Amino acid sequence: MKKEVRVEDAIGMRLAHDLTRIVPGEFKGRAFRKGHVIREEDIPALLNIGKEHIYILELSAGELHEDEAAMRMGRALCSDQMRFEEPHEGKVVLQAERPGLLKVDEERLFAINMIDEIAVVSRKTDTPLQAGDKIAGLRAIPLTIAEAKVAEVERIASEGDLFAIKPFRRLQVGVVTTGSEVLTGRIEDKFGPRVREKLERFGSQVIGQQIVGDRVEDIENAIISFQESGADMVLCTGGMSVDPDDRTPGAIRRAATEVVSYGMPVLPGSMMMLAYRGEMPIFGLPGCVIFDEFTSFDILLPRVLAGERVTRSEVARLGHGGLL
Ligand SMILES: Nc1nc2c(c(=O)[nH]1)N[C@H]1C(S)=C(S)[C@@H](COP(=O)(O)OP(=O)(O)OC[C@H]3O[C@@H](n4cnc5c(N)ncnc54)[C@H](O)[C@@H]3O)O[C@H]1N2
Ligand code: MOO
Numbered sequence: 001m002k003k004e005v006r007v008e009d010a011i012g013m014r015l016a017h018d019l020t021r022i023v024p025g026e027f028k029g030r031a032f033r034k035g036h037v038i039r040e041e042d043i044p045a046l047l048n049i050g051k052e053h054i055y056i057l058e059l060s061a062g063e064l065h066e067d068e069a070a071m072r073m074g075r076a077l078c079s080d081q082m083r084f085e086e087p088h089e090g091k092v093v094l095q096a097e098r099p100g101l102l103k104v105d106e107e108r109l110f111a112i113n114m115i116d117e118i119a120v121v122s123r124k125t126d127t128p129l130q131a132g133d134k135i136a137g138l139r140a141i142p143l144t145i146a147e148a149k150v151a152e153v154e155r156i157a158s159e160g161d162l163f164a165i166k167p168f169r170r171l172q173v174g175v176v177t178t179g180s181e182v183l184t185g186r187i188e189d190k191f192g193p194r195v196r197e198k199l200e201r202f203g204s205q206v207i208g209q210q211i212v213g214d215r216v217e218d219i220e221n222a223i224i225s226f227q228e229s230g231a232d233m234v235l236c237t238g239g240m241s242v243d244p245d246d247r248t249p250g251a252i253r254r255a256a257t258e259v260v261s262y263g264m265p266v267l268p269g270s271m272m273m274l275a276y277r278g279e280m281p282i283f284g285l286p287g288c289v290i291f292d293e294f295t296s297f298d299i300l301l302p303r304v305l306a307g308e309r310v311t312r313s314e315v316a317r318l319g320h321g322g323l324l
Pocket of ligand 1: 177178179181182187188189190191192237238239240241242243246269270271285286287288289290
């Protein structure tokens with residue numbers, strides 16, 4: 001049961017929920033905490049955030065306060081390597097405790113959000129996470145909610161992890177840089193530092209870089225020699241498009257035992273190639289990876305680092321939302 005009381009008459013009463021203040025561009029957050037006992041000096045501040053009335057609450061059996069509902073959903077959905085804190089403004093946030101690739105069971109998330117008055121809002125599956133990153137926000141929509149709805153969330157959650165974090169492997173990576181302009185020293189190599197920085201963010205490292213020209217055999221041999229000297233992955237840079245000097249795709253084809261895809265429905269990064277030589281992934285990185293902050297490489301690299309073997313049909317699915 002909830003009853004409305006004018007703020008002027010509410011001195012000495014307890015707030016039934018957190019109250020939010022928003023100042024555009026400056027502040028959005030909790031102005032008053034649930035349970036706060038209203039004092040005479042609070043009244044102007046309450047009126048300033050538009051509260052002329054407050055609720056006085058008496059929960060009936062089978063009814064939960066929004067904070068209790070959020071806490072119970074937090075406990076049900078928090079899996080390994082995640083944490084959450086007490087609710088703020090009726091919402092609990094799940095956060096990653098370690099870096100890794102987020103996996104979301106999309107169908108069961110959908111089932112939970114089909115429960116009326118429940119909102120479980122997550123990052124997209126396959127999002128790379130750093131420690132401390134948010135994974136999901138959980139809340140009941142009304143101030144009080146039927147306990148049965150929260151129990152249904154708990155039932156769906158008990159079928160297995162709705163959210164999981166796959167750790168990143170720490171790979172030893174070889175870089176094969178193609179292009180006569182780099183080999184002859186006409187221009188300075190910009191690919192090496194670029195991919196080194198991307199890999200280090202995930203805890204992997206470049207064990208060597210071979211600067212070769214545009215000859216197919218040289219590119220192929222460089223890939224094979226990296227594998228023989230213990231590389232877990234090889235990145236080939238440049239020479240991925242349609243000029244007569246663009247020989248990298250052909251060389252990767254010769255070194256590979258499986259070509260997953262040459263070309264991806266992602267822009268930028270449509271000229272990227274992914275292949276495997278045995279278990280070792282080989283990427284062909286087009287020139288845009290030096291230039292653009294986020295490309296198809298940034299979509300696939302975290303998945304490969306999390307130990308997933310990417311398939312052709314998964315690549316094809318990237319077209320939806322692939323215009324970055
Ligand atoms: N007619 C077409 N033009 C282009 C196509 C196409 O399909 N048809 N594809 C476009 C796409 S997409 C990309 S991305 C770019 C570049 O593709 P490439 O991987 O073939 O890049 P390169 O030709 O090797 O080099 C382009 C540019 O970048 C410079 N470069 C290359 N490597 C390095 C390096 N290690 N350090 C610094 N700079 C480097 C190179 O000198 C060129 O200036 O093609 C589009 N065009
Ligand atoms: O599509 Mo390219 O490989 O710019 O980006």
